């Protein structure tokens with residue numbers, strides 16, 4: 001027998017050689033390795049005399065000869081690189097635009113083009129077909145959240161990647177995507193080992209083919225793998241790597257996706273405030289890019305976060321609706337985002353006591369969970385709360401059993417910890433409270449063992465406090481209470497704090513401190529009532545009625561009857577038998593030493609409840625404002641309180657309360673972030689009323705300051721500008737990409753600017769230096785029907801007086817010494833478009849009548865011309881000076897002054913619109929980060945420093961500060977206050 005080497009040398013590729021080469025491989029596998037069909041291999045192996053027999057030719061023959069030379073396939077796991085077929089030029093040309101579309105999240109167009117390409121037969125090489133499949137699978141996974149569809153698309157090409165048939169850079173793409181698909185939130189697909197194997201293969205290829213986008217995809221796969229395995233520490237580690245990998249990513253859709261991953265990691269770590277900001281930013285970025293999946297997903301998370309901040313449930317429902325709209329618009333499959341949106345929706349419905357609807361929403365989401373073979377843990381807390389409220393212990397036990405029986409691959413251990421939690425909820429509902437307390441403690445401890453899952457821990461701590469109280473464990477109750485409080489300090493949530501107040505009140509009753517208990521219950525009731533939590537408000541009222549009975553209040557029976565009727569009316573919300581601890585039952589069962597005299601409500605005591613209500617951590621600004629008014633109404637019934645904002649010109653905007661009744665007493669205060677507010681009441685106040693009003697306004701001011709500094713959503717994606725729908729606002733953002741408007745006043749202005757789009761009227765923009773007058777002028781142009789025509793800016797302060805006229809109106813050659821050629825002048829240069837005349841106050845007196853003529857007749861008289869020239873220009877003028885003062889001083893013509901005042905627009909100084917500070921700072925950080933690098937984050941100390949500064953130089957000063965802070969050395973990951981060096 002001839003050896004392989006001998007055959008290789010002779011280069012003979014007869015049937016025997018082929019069969020020997022194929023060895024133990026099937027024809028199909030061998031064919032796949034070579035990129036030919038099994039039929040071709042069959043023909044090679046036919047006796048040479050057979051009519052169908054063929055011989056290998058060309059490049060394939062070359063590879064086979066090489067293989068022969070190398071001693072055959074044995075020991076070769078992949079074919080030598082020659083068997084990798086490069087893409088043909090025409091294939092690359094056709095594929096490139098589709099891949100570019102994917103980067104811009106233009107899923108629909110990309111899909112159509114890729115499918116068309118596939119069907120057209122243009123893609124001949126396996127590499128091109130695989131690349132098209134990667135594109136399709138990518139958009140299915142990250143455009144539609146359809147992991148299964150993506151997997152089905154990619155699967156046929158995984159084999160090709162295994163056999164080394166694809167060009168290496170294409171193989172890398174296949175492995176990167178496969179790593180992510182095996183780390184997907186679909187229990188049927190999830191396989192961390194396979195995901196890791198693909199990561200390893202891709203890493204090996206990346207040594208030769210560095211690819212920043214693929215690297216980021218791999219880090220995302222690792223982070224997702226760790227998350228779905230429920231390994232909190234690894235999640236943190238890999239998320240840091242995602243953040244690092246972000247640096248080189250150029251693909252905008254991928255960047256957003258990676259940002260979203262980082263936000264999730266922050267949320268998992270319990271850095272809720274920071275996460276909220278990121279969710280909001282990603283949702284906005286996604287809306288701008290038209291990236292429905294990310295928008296939907298982040299809106300769902302925002303809804304959940306807003307519920308933590310005790311927003312009104314209706315607001316959360318609105319966000320959920322927007323999530324669904326985005327998902328629908330993006331033709332998304334029902335997956336991860338659907339489940340999270342449903343959870344927020346059910347939570348909001350529960351607060352509105354719409355129990356049946358909440359249950360239906362959860363059932364629907366559960367069906368999706370089952371379809372995806374996903375862990376049921378993410379709906380467990382909401383479910384448990386619902387069944388605790390509606391007293392369904394049997395259902396709770398069934399849920400606990402379901403959770404502990406879960407044997408899927410996603411977050412199995414964590415699901416077990418949730419099972420313990422739900423079991424404890426069942427005990428709280430009907431079993432012994434001691435068991436419940438021990439159960440919550442065990443579930444909390446388990447969450448810590450698993451690396452610390454703060455959301456589960458928060459629930460465990462909170463309900464353990466309640467259980468300890470019901471079990472009559474005073475000492476342990478205090479200890480857990482302290483722990484829960486400390487936890488909520490780190491992870492503020494207004495809603496959970498209000499609930500904790502309620503449980504704390506029960507503990508106080510147990511300790512015989514009923515008056516303090518009442519105060520806490522009232523504070524908690526205030527928060528629930530104002531935030532529209534019908535359900536919790538009803539429970540708290542019921543406790544207050546019990547307390548009244550306990551205190552021997554003659555009206556208690558009536559109160560109790562009314563409260564129980566309310567609970568029944570709300571859908572059978574009878575408190576479970578042990579819901580009221582024995583110590584709160586009538587006096588016979590009360591603890592010794594109980595203060596049984598009705599609470600007196602005089603002097604300092606009157607402030608306890610208001611102070612408690614206004615100092616709940618984690619409230620957003622709107623809730624604080626309403627709390628402030630609610631507290632005033634409680635203290636001075638019928639006083640018609642109202643809260644207004646006063647700008648630097650003394651203009652008033654009503655923020656809350658009724659604006660119809662004139663105030664008889666009012667105090668002004670700051671919100672610590674540059675805004676002046678005014679709290680007013682109508683009607684006579686008691687003797688110390690004004691002092692009380694002042695003290696409350698101060699406290700309200702602090703609460704607002706904290707809320708703003710922490711970034712609790714006062715103004716954000718869900719708060720559109722006046723008369724503007726969220727969709728319109730998003731559209732406006734897209735139209736004016738560099739125009740930052742986060743504050744209500746700037747949002748209002750943006751709407752007004754758009755309304756002026758079709759008008760030709762002259763606009764005068766006033767405002768302090770650096771406030772953004774030119775930015776407004778440009779925005780006017782961009783939004784106007786003239787946007788496709790020229791925009792010309794002319795600074796009246798920068799041109800010597802003698803050249804002024806010529807520059808503005810133009811001149812003919814020779815019309816004055818030095819006029820060597822014709823000059824059209826800026827007015828004619830702006831024909832059809834917009835002329836921005838900056839520093840109009842510097843316009844020389846003798847030029848003023850000529851400009852007036854242009855404004856009145858649309859006629860320009862260039863120097864040296866005998867006839868006027870018609871121009872169609874919209875003039876936008878700007879000044880930081882007081883033009884009326886210049887008129888009084890005779891330095892500005894009155895007629896021109898009035899002509900300019902047709903449409904005045906005032907840009908407020910930055911100190912009057914604090915909400916813009918952080919948004920602008922982030923915008924500048926992004927703008928000033930060199931291409932290809934990751935913009936640093938602004939650290940909390942930097943944010944606080946930015947918010948505290950008064951910005952006399954306005955936006956320009958802010959931009960300079962950011963520029964300076966980024967000017968030295970390599971960019972840090974986080975920009976701190978130290979780098980800012982804001983002038984004092």
Ligand SMILES: Nc1ncnc2c1ncn2[C@@H]1O[C@H](COP(=O)(O)OP(=O)(O)OP(=O)(O)O)[C@@H](O)[C@H]1O
Pocket residue numbers: 738739740741767768769770771772773774775776838878879880920923955956959
């Ligand atoms: N709303 C905004 N969004 C983004 N950037 C802004 C905004 N407002 C101002 N800026 C930036 O701040 C800087 C100053 O703005 P601008 O030049 O428009 O101020 P100005 O009021 O015209 O100043 P001056 O009175 O000194 O001419 C510019 O870099 C501008 O890009």
